[in-house]
Amino acid sequence: MSVVSGWLIPLLVGAATGVLSGFGVGGGTLLLVYMTTLAGLDQHLAQGINLLYFLPAGLTALPAHLKNGYVEKGLLFPAISAGLLCAALASWAATALDVDLLRKLFGCFLILIGLSELFGRVKEKT
Template structure:
């Protein structure tokens, strides 16, 4: 239990810095705490919700939210969640975890080697 609290703390710190704290928490839960992928992702969402609510309040207060786009993203996001939940239930948790690990590996390699092209050329 102490390990989970420590991992959650560091995930929260990394997440608040924009470093992908959810990825850290998922890796800890699946690799070290022996949680199934679906359960680990559910725990990750529970930690994410308070951060998202605070960010929403701050951005709304500063008038930085395009509410029409938010509505479209929210509706399509909910549909994606329902579809993803259904599809995840069809796969063995072992394969789901391996697929997620491969996804994280490719995402990490892309971020490591991808260079953003400069829009303004002198």
């Protein structure tokens, strides 16, 4: 196994998605796509890795966002509470689903998000 196929490509993908995560673009989603399509990992395994990846990536970006005033502190508790609850329910549901169905649902989700970004209403600057 060459160095490139062994660890260099995953390292580069992790670095690129880390930068995107820092910008708030959703690098974890791209990492999930890489792991399932190019690296050949099972969807459930890729989701678990993605969750572990997100924790340090998010915590690393948080101080910069706090410093620049990009965090609405009054919304933290309700958002975190709802996020934890929904993450627990969704992870329970995802582990109960067949991998093929889970991949199809994730693909549909990505298509819907892409369409909403392409054709969604443009917000006017105030």
